[in-house]
Amino acid sequence: DIQMTQSPSSLSASVGDRVTITCRATQDISNYLAWFQQKPGKAPKSLIYAASSLQSGVPSKFSGSGSGTDFTLTISSLQPEDFATYYCQQYNSYPLTFGGGTKVEVK
Amino acid sequence: QVQLVQSGAEVKKPGASVKVSCKASTYTFSSSGISWVRQAPGQGLEWMGWINAYNGERSYAQKFKGRVTMTTDTSTSTAYMELRSLRSDDTAIYYCATEGKSLTDVWGQGTTVTVSS
Numbered sequence: 199d200i201q202m203t204q205s206p207s208s209l210s211a212s213v214g215d216r217v218t219i220t221c222r223a224t225q226d227i228s229n230y231l232a233w234f235q236q237k238p239g240k241a242p243k244s245l246i247y248a249a250s251s252l253q254s255g256v257p258s259k260f261s262g263s264g265s266g267t268d269f270t271l272t273i274s275s276l277q278p279e280d281f282a283t284y285y286c287q288q289y290n291s292y293p294l295t296f297g298g299g300t301k302v303e304v305k
Numbered sequence: 306q307v308q309l310v311q312s313g314a315e316v317k318k319p320g321a322s323v324k325v326s327c328k329a330s331t332y333t334f335s336s337s338g339i340s341w342v343r344q345a346p347g348q349g350l351e352w353m354g355w356i357n358a359y360n361g362e363r364s365y366a367q368k369f370k371g372r373v374t375m376t377t378d379t380s381t382s383t384a385y386m387e388l389r390s391l392r393s394d395d396t397a398i399y400y401c402a403t404e405g406k407s408l409t410d411v412w413g414q415g416t417t418v419t420v421s422s
Contacts, residue, residue, distance in 0.1 A: 232407045234350075241400055241415050242342075242350065247407035285350055289408040292364040294340065294352040 200224055200288050204297030210305040217273040219300045221286035226266050230290035233262055233271045236299075237282045245284075246271065276302070309401055309413035316419045317391050324387040325416045327401030334382035335359050338404050341375060341386045343397040344415075353399075355408070356384065391420045 201224040211217050221231065229249040234242040244253050246262040249269055259274045273280055281304055286297040312326040327339065341353040354365035356375040363375055374387045384401055399416045402409035 230407075232409070241412040243412070244405075244407065244410045247405075247410070251406065253406065253410065287350075287407075287409065292355065293366045294355075294408060296350040296352065299349045 199293055200227060200291065200295050202286055202288055202295050202297040204284075204286055204300050206300060207298060208301040208303060210303050211276050212305045213276055213278060215276045215305075217276055217280075217302060219271045219284055219286075219302075221264075221269045221271070221297050223267045223269075223288055227288045227290035229265045230288055231262070231264065231269050232287045232289060233260075234285045234287065235280075235282045236285065242285065273302075307403060307405070307411045309403060309411060311399075311401060311413040311416045314417040314419070316421065319392055319420055319422055321391050321420075322387060322389040323391060323418050324385055325399050325401075325418070327384040327386070327413050329382040329384070329403065334377075335379045338408065339375070339377065339384040340402045340409050341373075342400045342402060342409065342412075344400070345394070345397040348397075351397075353386070358384065388418075391418075393420050396420045 203222045205220050231249040233246040236242040245256050250262045261272045263270050283299045283301045285299050308330045310328045315323050317323050338357045340355045343351050356363045358377040372389050376385045396419050401413040403411050
């Protein structure tokens with residue numbers, strides 16, 4: 199199975215900050231990488247697919263990059279509605295696997 | 306707009322089975338795959354398996370093989386996930402998700418399953 203390692207597991211940031219989350223796969227997954235945002239009590243929401251493509255309706259402050267084994271999610275200017283937990287997921291092969299999550303908290 | 310609506314919360318005793326449903330609307334259910342993902346309290350996301358609604362092809366996570374069965378009913382655009390021999394550590398929110406640009410683009414609202422004696 200492909201293991202996905204996210205870092206950091208949590209971070210504290212202020213409104214307006216630029217935030218970067220990293221995700222590393224244990225083997226080459228090309229660009230089969232998705233990012234999700236989850237708020238308390240809600241289902242995950244897909245933000246990015248194919249490592250860097252924004253889902254429809256997702257604001258451009260979110261961006262993704264990377265290929266192979268190393269990936270990043272960047273939020274260019276953190277807003278109050280962005281405080282949440284973020285997960286990466288590889289869909290290169292079954293079983294699909296998720297990173298452990300990054301909780302973005304208010305500083 | 307694709308939408309997935311899941312069945313309501315369940316409380317089960319250890320050793321029992323649970324069957325969660327996931328009804329799709331406004332898209333071609335029979336041409337898509339459905340994944341099931343669960344989330345234990347305070348924990349991360351865990352993929353359980355996938356079923357192709359068109360041909361019934363399945364892929365289950367090794368952890369759940371022998372205990373889970375995923376099915377679909379294309380006449381009602383509904384997917385089902387049955388988990389047997391429930392244990393306390395099966396207490397979780399169970400989500401269905403369907404394909405779009407990736408394999409889990411659109412998610413249901415989740416079904417809470419509590420296993421307690």
